[in-house]
Amino acid sequence: MKPHVARKRFGQNFLVSPGVVAKIVEAIHPRTDDIVVEIGPGLGALTEPLLARLDHLHVVEIDRDLIARLRERFPPARLAIHEGDALQFDFSGLGPGLRVVGNLPYNISTPLLFHLAAFADRVRDMHFMLQREVVERMVAAPGGSEYGRLSVMLQYRFEMERLFLVPPGAFNPAPKVESAVVRMTPRSQAALTAVDEDKLGEVVKAAFSQRRKMLRNTLRERLREEDWAELGIDPTRRAEELAVGDYLRIANRLAGLRPPPGSPKEA
Numbered sequence: 375m376k377p378h379v380a381r382k383r384f385g386q387n388f389l390v391s392p393g394v395v396a397k398i399v400e401a402i403h404p405r406t407d408d409i410v411v412e413i414g415p416g417l418g419a420l421t422e423p424l425l426a427r428l429d430h431l432h433v434v435e436i437d438r439d440l441i442a443r444l445r446e447r448f449p450p451a452r453l454a455i456h457e458g459d460a461l462q463f464d465f466s467g468l469g470p471g472l473r474v475v476g477n478l479p480y481n482i483s484t485p486l487l488f489h490l491a492a493f494a495d496r497v498r499d500m501h502f503m504l505q506r507e508v509v510e511r512m513v514a515a516p517g518g519s520e521y522g523r524l525s526v527m528l529q530y531r532f533e534m535e536r537l538f539l540v541p542p543g544a545f546n547p548a549p550k551v552e553s554a555v556v557r558m559t560p561r562s563q564a565a566l567t568a569v570d571e572d573k574l575g576e577v578v579k580a581a582f583s584q585r586r587k588m589l590r591n592t593l594r595e596r597l598r599e600e601d602w603a604e605l606g607i608d609p610t611r612r613a614e615e616l617a618v619g620d621y622l623r624i625a626n627r628l629a630g631l632r633p634p635p636g637s638p639k640e641a
């Protein structure tokens with residue numbers, strides 16, 4: 375078989391460092407009967423060591439040439455290949471308790487993370503390799519320029535841990551940027567206090583659309599002065615200064631819910 379030529383449009387940077395592969399698999403710590411799906415198995419750098427520890431593995435891959443190679447290498451009883459776009463894939467059919475892993479195509483990482491967040495209630499955990507800069511935004515605390523829509527919307531739904539950095543030389547072709555591995559663990563349903571996630575998404579998007587402006591201005595059409603007063607949030611603050619819990623309280627207020635008596639103003 376001819377060597378595969380990496381396709382830029384599919385964000386193909388293949389892992390070639392056995393040390394990094396081993397570290398990722400160790401972090402995932404798969405048990406034989408875990409239900410695992412790998413997004414973008416590519417040439418199988420992670421697929422093979424995962425299958426060595428699992429009875430069965432699902433993969434979602436878009437590149438037909440790579441799918442043909444995977445079919446030759448792994449029997450269908452062990453590897454279920456879902457051919458297609460992970461952005462359109464219905465992950466709910468694979469869970470509950472699903473473990474999602476992947477060295478993700480960097481060109482679609484943000485929409486893919488938002489797509490996956492919708493299946494959080496079927497997921498046990500997720501381990502991803504991403505651009506370091508994206509991981510910094512995912513785990514960022516309020517107050518800095520890295521804190522934004524991605525941070526709030528993911529931290530609301532998941533516990534997030536940056537595990538380790540990976541240098542460009544671990545891939546072929548080598549990307550221009552550093553990468554990092556992140557672990558995302560869904561928060562329990564009981565910990566989720568936003569009743570209207572669409573509302574939360576709208577507010578966060580509006581607030582960060584002009585992140586340097588005062589919230590009084592960016593959310594002018596949604597909140598009046600008395601709303602800010604009752605929420606106990608200073609409307610002269612900027613989007614990046616509010617905690618995830620503040621956004622939840624704003625969204626809940628817009629959804630017509632009042633905080634229960636005695637609940638803290640800041641979360």
Ligand code: SAM
Nearest residue numbers: 384387388389414415416419436459460477479
């Ligand atoms: N897992 C392999 C590794 O670590 O060497 C390959 C990682 S490579 C960064 C990303 C993989 O995702 C490629 O195999 C690519 O074809 C696949 N891919 C790209 N876009 C995709 C999409 N929308 N849906 C599913 N797979 C996709």
